[in-house]
Amino acid sequence: MKKPLKHISIVGFVMFALLFSSTSWVQFVTADSLNNNALNNRKVLDQLARDRGPILVDGKKIAYSEPVDDKYKFQRKYGSEGLDPRAYASMTGYYSIVSGASGMERASGEYLSGDSDALFYDKVGSLVTGEQPRGAAVELSIDPKVQKAAWDGLGNQNGAAVALDPKTGKILAMASTPGWDPNPIASHDSSTAQSAFETLNNAEDKPAYNRAIGGNLYPPGSTFKVLVAAAALESGDYKPDSTLNGPAELDLPQTTSTIGNSHPGACRNGGSPTLADSLAESCNTSFASLGMDLGEDAIKEQAEKFGFGQEMEIPLNVSASTFPEDLNPPQLAQSSLGQYEVRSTPMQMAMMTAGIANGGKMMKPQLVDRVLNANTLEPIKEMRPAQMSRPVSGKTADQLTTMMEGVVEDGTASVAKMDGTKVAAKTGTAQHGPGAAPHAWFISFAPADDPKIAVAVVVENGGNAGNEAYGATVAGPIAKDMMEAVVEK
Amino acid sequence: MSANPNQGARPRPYRLAELGLLILAIAVSTSAYALVGLGTEDTIPANVYQYAAWLAALGLIIHIVVWWKAKYADPVLVPIAVLLNGLGLAMIYRVDLGRDEYQNSGVTQLIWMTLGVALAVGIIIFLGDHRWLRRYTFLSGFAALIFLMLPLIPGLGKTVNGARIWIGVGPMSFQPGEIAKILLAIFFAGYLVSYRDQLVLAGPKILGIRFPRLRDFGPIIIAWVASVGILVFERDLGTSLLFFGLFVAMLYVATSKVSWIILGLGFFAVGAVAATFLFSHVGQRVDGWLNALTAEEYNKTPGGSYQLVQGLFGMSNGGLTGTGLGEGRPNMVPYAESDFIYASLGEELGMAGLFVILLCYLFIFQRGIKTAQQLRDGFGTLLATGLSFTIALQVFVVVGGVTRLIPLTGLTTPFLAQGGSSLIANWMIIALLLRISDNARRPVEEFHTGVLKITEDPDDATASARATGNRNDTKRVEGAREHAAGNLATDRATSDDAPTTNLGAADLEANRSDEGPTTNLGTTGGER
Structure with missing residues (x-):
């Protein structure tokens, strides 16, 4: 029996060799890929148990972790005095045991959790001091006063408002309504968290969409005329005082339909307005014919210079705004008015x-101002302004600014007039379906001679004004409040 | 038959080595227990001293009993069993702490361990010689079948996760298959040692392979049918595989017939493949194994690969050195304390820890085979082989399943997994291996284990009267018959239809060395 015993012994050793191999395979060879597998929920749970860094607005915590006595060790909380968590939810997102992370909680997750390589020296430091490693604090560029003006102005209406510092690209406000409260989704009670998560995602008016940078996007309406005017000036064939064709009704080629103005009758100068006049009173017929004269390519090119067709990270993902392709003349005419299939984010x-x-220099919008050591509040990383593109020349920018001032002084945007401060603006009232109340738009910046804030506001379906809504009446006051929060009166 | 090979270099008992290793095992187990407390609740458990004392008491009791009753037993078996059992206890306690509701399962398991050690001690004390078990060959086989069929009795048997391998009496659950595997090992050893010559030499030759006569082959067919029966009626691929593997290994050692092994494995493979297609639960296991990391299998309920994949994630999370006890998330894996305790240990002790555990099992296996090689009797050789191979195979099936080497089946990890039946059965196996290894290493002149008792004849007068008859000795060898058969089988592969009428040479040798060559009993089948 000696020989078969030896064989049995070999069989046993082979079995164990296989087990040593399979164990190494799981724990060493493929460990990284298993750890990063999409099905693996341990990573989120591991991070949940860490002292995650706060998200700050103007030095105050809008999202932070508090030690609690349960298995997750830290409870994520949102909002603090003067900072309504619902007004910031579209930026902070949530950090949940059941649904992971969204918003900045996800986009800045590496800093907040302390995993980022940029925190390497901090980590080494905490090894030396024996201190529990902490995530870093992320300070947003948001100005709480502007954010509050946007949030309060939108109120119970659905819509979005974005404010930028034109010189640096800092995002001063970014509101999306309806707002929502991330706190219940961050609950450690999984059924509470789950039902809050489902409520957020299944609600009819889609609060989960960050309308400022994503969601379904909006037709920009007459605010797009600024872009068409820019294309006209850049072409070299037009000046602000060039005369355009602005009849009461414009016949569209190849069809029987016509384009009319929002106010009855022909445009200024008996149907022959200047470019500046056309912008001031938002003349549809003159911009439709201007657009057809410029051609699809010129407008599309100008749109792309301003960022259309381009996704961005701020570091939240910004959907690409779109200008349609292969247009026939009527479609091009509609598109020149920011209708048809033109779609834009308020951010765009x-x-x-x-x-x-900013004189034709478009800065990259950025939401993160600084990354700070959560203990010492020493900056680890600071935001550096970056130029994104040069969509128009300085001369064109100046001409456009003057024209947009004209819109406030002697046009549709008079609602934005501010004592002692020059304001440049453009209104928009975007149709988006038969019978549906129009989206009210307002874009503006102030002071026009030394811009500190540029704003875009959209109120869906006319907001509380419904079918009676105009960009000036519904969105204008919100934009004005936001500008006033920055500009000294 | 001249001098026993062991007589030249007198074997050392190595009892102090066992004590040293045992203290180490208890220290490691207690540290693990304390670390679990530190890792989960930042304090050393309040009862750590009682815990250590309890473990130490169990370890020392079995150590002393072994010293007293089985002085030459293998010195690493007890420390390894205590270490594995201790690591299992710590992990069971740790998983319990991770639950929402504390179930005190660590204490329950410690009670089972106490019971297991008590049984082991009983076996070492009362089973003076493993060859006694040969008397109960067929009784063991019969009992094994009864045990195996118990779960099929309506009202008694319980179905857990699709496998009907449990019986429940009130709140108590038991897996009779765990005990059955020991009984089967005894049966196979006794049967094969008696009939191996018929199996090998008699019977028709077909296609160059000599097949045994049907009547000799009967019990083997019963064994095969039993294995497949378990598969079909109890729906447990693991146990079925375990029994069949045990049988094939022992048959091979007894007969050296490779052809039958291939045939047997072929049969089993056919059965297993058929089962994959016939029974949904087996098919599910295979699908969950092949496509484990797809979202479809992962989210499938019931069946699916969720448990397997969570186990893999746990192990990969542990990496090389583990998260540390109490620092991982073993509770994310269903059955983290029983079927998947290997993954739980892998997460918190890392690959390094698992290698130590695998080495422990490898040691048990290797010492068991070594004992089998040293033994002088065929029954003991087969039994030691069967028992140690059972442990190795069981580890292979369960660890292979957890690490996705083979499809997952529901077997317990010996000594580690929560569960009383398994723990008790494995302590019994250790006790039997201790007994057999003592027999294997004990010098011939120290054979006082009771099988071979050399006694003075109480009546000199009758002795002298008898001396005029067939016998001329004044000594009587008692109880040698059972012993003899085994030895004969070991030493000579001769035909042996009536083993009980022969005496083995070793017994005579033993007799001689103690008292001088005074026997002349019966014939010894041409031994000399």
Whole structure:
């Protein structure tokens, strides 16, 4: 029996060799890929148990972790005195045991959790001091006064408002309504968290969409005329005082339909308005014919210079605004008025406004101002302004600014007039379906001669004004409040 | 038959080595227990001293009993069993702490361990010689079948996770298959040692392979049918595989017939493949194994790969050195304290810890095989082989399943997993291995284990009267018959239809060395 015993012994050793191999395979060879597997929920749970860094607005905590006595060790909380968590939810997002992270909680997750390589020296430091490693604090560029003006102004209406510092690209406000409260989703009670998560995602008016940078996007309406005017000036064939064709009704080629003005009758100068006049009174017929004269390519090119067609990270993802392709003349005419299939985020319109305000230099919008050591509040990383593009020349920018001032002084945007401060603006009232109340738009910047803030506001379906809504009446006051929060009266 | 090979270099008992290793095992187990407390609740458990004392008492009791009754037993078996059992206890306690509701399962398991050690001590004390078990060959086989069928009795048997391998009496659950595997090992050893010659030499030859006569082969067919029966009626691929593997290994050692092994494995493979298609639960296991990391399998209920994949995530999270006891998330894996305790240990002790555990099992296996090689009797050789191979195979099936080497089946990890039946059965196996290894290493002149008792004849007068008859000795060898058969089988592969009428040479040798060559009993089948 000696020989078969030896064989049995070998069989046993082979079995154990296989087990040593399979164990190494799982724990060493493929460990990284298993750890990063999409099905693996341990990473989120591991991070949940860490002292996550806060998200700050003007030095105050809008999202922070508090030690609690349960298995997750830290409870994530949102909002603090003067900072309504619902007004900031579209930026902070949530950090949840059941649904992971969203918003800045996800986009800045590496800093907040302390995983980022940028925190390497901090981590080494905490090894030396024996201190529990902490995530870093992320300070947003948001100005709480502007944010409050946007949030209060939108109120119970659905819509969005974005404010940028034209010179740096700092995002001063970014509101999306309806707002929502991240606190219940961050609950450690999984059924509470789950039902709050489902409520957020299944609600009819889609609060989970960050309307400022994503969601379904909006037709920009007449605010887009600024972009068409920019294309006209950049072409070299037009000046602000060039005369355009602005009849009461414009026949569209190849069809029987016509384009009319929002106010009855022909445009200024008996149907022959200047470019500046056309912008001031938002003449549809003159911009429709201007657009058809410029052609699809010129407008599309100008739109792309302003950022259309381009996704961005601020570090939240900004959806690409779109200008349609292969247009026939009627479609091009409609598109020139910011209708048809032109779709834009409020962020895109704010960027365009800021680019004009900044003399034609469009800065990259950024939401993170600084990353700080959560213990010492020493900066680890500071935001550096970055130029994104040069959509128009300085001369064109100046001309556009003057024209937009004209819109406030002697046009549709008179609601934005401020004592002692020059304001440049453009209104928009975007149709988006038969019978549906229009989206009310307002873009503006102030002071026009030394811009500190550029704003884009949209109120969905006319807001509380419904079918009676105009950009000036519904969105205008919100934009004005936001500008006033920055500009000294 | 001249001098026993062990007589030249007199074997040392190594009892102090066992004590040293045992103290180490108890220290490691207690530290693990304390670390669990530190890791989960930042304090050393208040009862750590009682815990240590309890473990130490169990360890020392079995150590002393072994010293007293089985002085030459293998010195690493007890420390390894205590270490594995202790690590299992710590992890069971740790998983319990991770639950929402504390179930005190660590204490329950410690009670089972106490019971297991008590049984082991009983076996070492009362089973003076493993060859006694050979008397109960067929009784063991019969009992094993009864045990195996118990779960099928309506009202008694319980179905857990699709496998009907449990019986429940009131709040108590028991897996009779765990005990059955020991009984089967005894049965196979006794049966094969008696009939191996018929199996090998008699019977028709078909296609160059000599097959045994049907009547000799009967019990083997019963064994095969039992294995498949478990698969079909109790729906447990693991146990079925375990029994069949045990049988095939022992048959091979007894007969050296490779062809039958291939045939047997072929049969089993056919059965297993058929089962994959016939029974949904087996098919599910295979699908969950092949496509484990797909979202479809992961989210499938019931069946699916959720448990397996969570186990893999736990192990990968542990990496090389583990998260540390109490610092991981073993509770995310269903059955983290029983079926998946290997993954739980892998997460918190890392690959390093698992290698130590695998080495422990490898040691048990290797010492068991070594004992089998040293033994002088065929029954003991087969039994030691069967028992140690059972442990190795069981570890292979369960660890292979957890690490996705083979499809997952529901077997317990010996000594580690929560569960009384398994723990008791494994302590019994250790006790038997201790007994057998003592027998294997004990010098011949120290054989006082009771099988071979050399006694003075109480009546000199009758002795002298008898001396005029067939016998001329004044000594009587008692109880040698059982012993003899085994030895004969070991030493000579001769035909042996009536083993009880022969005496083995070793017994005579033993007799001689103690008292001088005074026997002349019966014939010894041409031994000399």
